[in-house]
Every structure is written in structure tokens, then in C-alpha cells.
Amino acid sequence: MRSRMPPQAYIDEAWFTRERELLFKPLWQFIGLKVMLDKHNAFITRTLSGIPVVVQNFHGELRAFENICPHRQNPIQVQPHGVRPLFCGYHGWSFDREGATRIPHEDALYRFPPEERACIHLRRFALEVVGNLVFVCLAGTPLPIKQQFGAAMLASLTASSLAYDSEVIMTTYEGHFNWKLAYENLRDGHHPRYLHARSLYQDVKFEASISEEGVAGLRRLQEAGIADRSRALGLMRSFSGGGRDAPMAAPPDEPYHAHVERYRDQDWYYNWLAFPNLHIASANGGHAFIIEHHIPVAAGRTDLVVYYLTAKKKQPYASSAAVLHAHMMGTDIVMREDIEVMEQIQRTLHPGASSPHLGDYEFINASLELWYLDLMEGKFAL
Amino acid sequence: MPCKHVIGHGPELVRALAAWRSIAPAAALELRPLEIDPAAGQAALAAALDGLEDLDGEGASAFVALDARFLNGMRLDLMASLRLRGIAMPALVEPGALVAAGVRMDDNCWIGAGAIIQHGSRIGFNTVIGAGAIVGSGVTVGHSAWIDEGVVIGRGARIGAQVTLGLGVIVGHGRQIGKLCIVDKAGRIEQDIAAKTFIHATHAQPIVIIGA
Numbered sequence: 001m002r003s004r005m006p007p008q009a010y011i012d013e014a015w016f017t018r019e020r021e022l023l024f025k026p027l028w029q030f031i032g033l034k035v036m037l038d039k040h041n042a043f044i045t046r047t048l049s050g051i052p053v054v055v056q057n058f059h060g061e062l063r064a065f066e067n068i069c070p071h072r073q074n075p076i077q078v079q080p081h082g083v084r085p086l087f088c089g090y091h092g093w094s095f096d097r098e099g100a101t102r103i104p105h106e107d108a109l110y111r112f113p114p115e116e117r118a119c120i121h122l123r124r125f126a127l128e129v130v131g132n133l134v135f136v137c138l139a140g141t142p143l144p145i146k147q148q149f150g151a152a153m154l155a156s157l158t159a160s161s162l163a164y165d166s167e168v169i170m171t172t173y174e175g176h177f178n179w180k181l182a183y184e185n186l187r188d189g190h191h192p193r194y195l196h197a198r199s200l201y202q203d204v205k206f207e208a209s210i211s212e213e214g215v216a217g218l219r220r221l222q223e224a225g226i227a228d229r230s231r232a233l234g235l236m237r238s239f240s241g242g243g244r245d246a247p248m249a250a251p252p253d254e255p256y257h258a259h260v261e262r263y264r265d266q267d268w269y270y271n272w273l274a275f276p277n278l279h280i281a282s283a284n285g286g287h288a289f290i291i292e293h294h295i296p297v298a299a300g301r302t303d304l305v306v307y308y309l310t311a312k313k314k315q316p317y318a319s320s321a322a323v324l325h326a327h328m329m330g331t332d333i334v335m336r337e338d339i340e341v342m343e344q345i346q347r348t349l350h351p352g353a354s355s356p357h358l359g360d361y362e363f364i365n366a367s368l369e370l371w372y373l374d375l376m377e378g379k380f381a382l
Numbered sequence: 383m384p385c386k387h388v389i390g391h392g393p394e395l396v397r398a399l400a401a402w403r404s405i406a407p408a409a410a411l412e413l414r415p416l417e418i419d420p421a422a423g424q425a426a427l428a429a430a431l432d433g434l435e436d437l438d439g440e441g442a443s444a445f446v447a448l449d450a451r452f453l454n455g456m457r458l459d460l461m462a463s464l465r466l467r468g469i470a471m472p473a474l475v476e477p478g479a480l481v482a483a484g485v486r487m488d489d490n491c492w493i494g495a496g497a498i499i500q501h502g503s504r505i506g507f508n509t510v511i512g513a514g515a516i517v518g519s520g521v522t523v524g525h526s527a528w529i530d531e532g533v534v535i536g537r538g539a540r541i542g543a544q545v546t547l548g549l550g551v552i553v554g555h556g557r558q559i560g561k562l563c564i565v566d567k568a569g570r571i572e573q574d575i576a577a578k579t580f581i582h583a584t585h586a587q588p589i590v591i592i593g594a
Contacts, residue, residue: 167593167594316594325580332584
């Protein structure tokens with residue numbers, strides 16, 4: 001079938017700006033791991049939809065704020081993570097769990113009128129913790145998170161992420177591709193046997209197939225369209241899901257496995273896709289997890305933040321850092337295979353580029369693009 | 383005649399054997415190489431060590447020659463296994479290395495040809511200083527580090543245990559690099575680096591470990 005996605009959806013900055021407003025701002029976005037925020041004053045910072053956000057631990061309670069000091073717009077936390085009070089290093093302003101401001105030398109130097117002083121506080125964002133995963137929503141009136149992911153997906157994310165260890169390795173890849181190429185790639189079960197033939201596919205034999213039920217659903221969607229917001233939300237929930245994906249070619253067997261509390265006990269590749277831009281997988285039957293967060297930066301730029309952690313340690317062991325580093329470098333091979341092809345595709349796109357041809361096995365991506373284009377054309381709003 | 387078990391893998395084993403032979407002629411020291419398979423697993427490695435003869439013989443000694451894999455942990459594990467057996471593991475200082483008087487150097491260190499270790503430095507056990515590397519005065523290098531060939535470490539710097547410094551790295555005077563770091567990207571380091579930070583030439587941003 002012929003895709004309706006125009007090349008502008010991948011290359012046009014005005015489209016990208018509209019996409020931020022219509023898609024990302026109303027939705028819950030992953031921002032980091034709770035295990036990185038496990039002590040008072042621990043924080044993480046990310047820029048989501050162009051807005052700098054800080055999540056800070058206040059005596060065990062997590063709060064999300066815009067990471068901009070209301071005085072002179074200096075970022076309050078300047079590192080991507082750390083442990084530090086919410087305190088602006090420029091003029092010493094500090095902030096409490098409500099975002100209220102303490103201003104040193106306030107009476108002597110600032111003399112704000114009361115009505116102006118009352119407005120000086122940090123902009124707060126809604127925050128939800130799902131197991132070990134922290135999400136924020138930039139909308140003033142957030143969608144209930146269950147409406148975005150569905151109860152079953154939230155339960156699965158909670159159960160699996162509670163298996164995570166507290167030692168995390170992470171890095172960021174600066175991808176030169178549109179973020180949607182990543183979600184399309186992740187929902188394309190046919191590419192691993194070719195693109196990852198010498199890496200991931202050696203361990204897990206992914207088999208793409210056609211779901212006649214899924215194709216029939218797509219046909220109905222193509223004919224009837226998305227009638228209302230309720231139907232749009234229901235369809236959006238179908239883009240997220242997770243659990244067992246494909247059996248492993250051989251049972252996982254690494255020395256560190258004896259040191260961790262494995263998530264479940266099955267020799268399967270686990271896969272969770274949380275729409276729009278979060279992917280979690282366990283390629284070794286629940287002994288370790290990779291978390292990939294695709295953060296849109298510009299139409300042709302995506303930061304791919306990658307976290308890797310094992311399942312919880314039974315007790316500390318000397319080589320845990322080496323295990324994480326080895327996993328990260330092993331994962332790097334697969335990541336670069338994906339990034340390279342997405343960057344190649346991005347380079348081919350131009351305003352007059354023809355639309356892709358999707359096979360029936362790609363019914364999920366086809367449904368997703370119908371939903372996406374209806375959203376972008378204003379047929380419904382989130 | 384004294385014997386030395388030289389245990390390791392690949393080019394490091396070959397180099398170590400050549401270096402020990404350049405120090406002591408065959409008539410004075412018998413070298414007994416043991417090539418191990420790093421992928422063989424702990425049990426196989428232990429079995430290989432158990433098979434060594436004369437570990438406790440008079441004049442017997444050992445040397446481990448492995449690269450920086452697994453954050454230098456494999457070399458550390460192998461060395462620890464041998465130490466538990468009570469064998470001497472003196473440092474290897476290749477001909478042409480210049481080590482200032484009073485430099486403290488522990489077991490199984492390996493100082494490459496042409497390396498310069500200046501006054502007041504301490505080199506932890508099991509650390510490899512590559513050929514031509516320069517270690518400034520008053521530097522502390524922790525155990526099981528890997529300092530590649532030609533690396534320069536400025537005076538007073540502190541390099542943590544199991545750190546790897548790759549080709550082309552220059553560590554500024556007084557800088558501190560935390561344990562278990564990798565800096566494998568050529569250039570001069572003028573900021574302290576937190577433990578478990580991995581800077582690779584292949585990665586745009588550092589890889590970091592958070593938590594424990």
C-alpha cells in the first residue's frame with residue numbers, strides 16, 4: 001500500500017514545530033529513571049519539546065519544573081544528572097518543592113512589587129512514576145497517563161522496570177534523522193534479519209508475519225477514518241505494548257547472570273514500545289535491559305539517549321561496571337546499524353521525494369501514520 | 383634454574399616473553415609461557431592455572447600479560463588467582479625505561495621500553511605503562527591501570543585503579559581521573575573525570591555509570 005506520509009513530515013522545520021505542539025506537548029514523555037533520583041536533591045535534566053526540564057528529588061518526592069531561573073533565565077541545574085539543591089549559581093536564587101523562590105538580598109537589591117513577587121516561581125509540570133520510569137507532561141491539563149498507554153501496558157512497564165538494578169550506564173547518540181524513522185524502524189519486524197544479520201539476529205531470530213486481523217483493522221480504519229477523540233485515544237494505546245517478542249536462539253549464559261535477580265525465567269527477547277518515543281528491550285531473557293529514548297531535537301535531528309542496566313543484583317559484585325560497559329559496547333554495534341540506515345534514509349528525503357510503499361506486514365506502521373496524519377491535519381486533538 | 387610462568391594472551395603475551403628474555407638470557411631464566419583463552423570462563427582459567435607445575439618451586443615466579451579488556455578486570459582476576467597461590471610476581475621494567483630512584487612500583491607492573499617515570503611517583507600493582515609513556519613527578523597510578531604507548535601524565539596527577547588511557551591522551555598536571563574510567567580519545571584532559579566515565583573516540587558523548 002502507498003504511504004500517505006509526505007517527506008515534509010521528516011524534513012520540514014515548520015512541520016516539526018507543529019508536531020511538538022500537537023503530539024508531544026499533550027503526551028506523557030519519558031524523562032529518566034527513578035533509580036537515578038534515589039536520594040534527596042538528586043536530579044536529572046532533559047530538554048523535551050524544546051523546553052528545559054528538571055526533575056528533582058525533594059526528600060523522596062519527585063517534582064518536575066522548567067529548568068530556568070525566573071531571574072535571568074539561567075539554567076538552574078546545568079548537568080544532565082547529579083545531586084545538588086535546586087539552586088541557581090548565577091545570583092543564588094533557590095527553589096523549594098513547590099517551585100517557590102528564596103531570593104538572597106531581596107529587600108536590599110530587588111524590591112519586587114508584591115504582585116510581581118507573587119508571580120516569581122518555577123513553572124511546574126505534571127509527573128508520573130511508572131515502576132522505575134519517570135514521565136512528565138508539558139500540558140497544563142495532562143491526559144491521564146492510562147489513556148495514553150493503557151492499563152495493561154502500564155502494568156507490564158511497572159513489573160518489568162521494578163526488576164531494574166540501581167547501577168545504570170548511559171550515553172547519548174546524536175542522530176541526524178527524524179525521530180519518526182526510529183518508531184517506524186522499531187515496529188518493523190522484518191529488518192533485523194537483514195540489517196542486524198551479523199549482530200542481533202544471530203541471537204534472536206525475529207520473524208515478521210502478517211496479522212490478517214491487523215490488516216482487516218487497518219482496512220476498516222482506512223475506510224471509516226477516526227471518528228472521534230475517544231477512538232483516536234484508543235488507537236493510540238494500540239501503538240504501545242510489550243512483553244515477549246521472539247525466542248532466543250540459545251539460552252542466555254553469562255557469568256554475571258548468577259549475580260542478578262532475573263526478570264521472569266524465560267529465554268525470550270522482551271520488547272516494550274511506549275508510543276511515541278520510548279523503547280525498552282531485554283535481549284537476554286530478562287537478565288538486563290536497554291532503554292532507548294528518542295528525543296526529537298529538530299526535523300532532521302534526534303538525540304538517542306540509551307540506558308543499560310542489569311536486573312537487580314543479588315549482592316554487589318566486583319565486575320558489575322565492566323559488565324555494563326561490555327553490554328553498552330555490544331549494544332553499540334546494533335545501535336549504529338540502525339542509526340546508519342535511518343541517517344541514510346534522512347539524507348535521501350527532499351520535498352519532492354515519493355512516498356514509501358508499505359507491505360501488509362507493516363499494518364501497525366500504516367495505522368500509525370493514518371492516526372498521525374489525522375492528528376496533524378487537525379481531525380482530532382490529544 | 384629459576385623459572386618464570388608468563389601467562390597471558392595474544393600480542394601482550396608475545397611482547398612480555400620477548401621483554402623478559404631481553405632481561406635474562408635463556409641460561410639464567412627458564413620462561414614457561416601459557417596462552418589462555420580470555421573467553422574460556424573462570425573455571426577453565428582456574429583449571430589452566432591448576433595445571434602449572436613448580437608454582438611453589440624455589441626461584442619460581444610469574445607474570446600476567448593481558449590487555450585492558452573488561453576494564454582491566456581480567457588481568458586483575460588472573461593476577462589475583464596467581465597471588466593466592468603464593469608465587470612471586472615481580473614487576474617487568476623493559477630495557478630503555480627510565481624509572482627515577484624511589485619510584486614505588488608493585489607486583490606485576492609492566493613498564494615499557496622508553497617509558498619515563500619521574501621522581502616521587504607510585505605505580506600500583508598490575509599496572510601497565512606503555513612504551514614511551516611519560517609519567518610526571520609525584521603521580522599516583524592506581525592498581526591494574528593501562529597506560530597506552532606514548533601517553534603523557536602531568537605531574538601530580540592521580541589516576542584511579544583500573545583506568546585505561548588510550549593512544550594520544552595527555553593528562554594535565556594535577557588532574558584526577560576516577561577509578562574504572564576509560565579515556566580512549568586523543569587530546570589533553572584539563573578537567574577531573576569522575577569514576578566510571580568512558581570517553582571513546584567513537585562516541586560523541588561520554589558513557590557514564592550512575593549509581594551502584
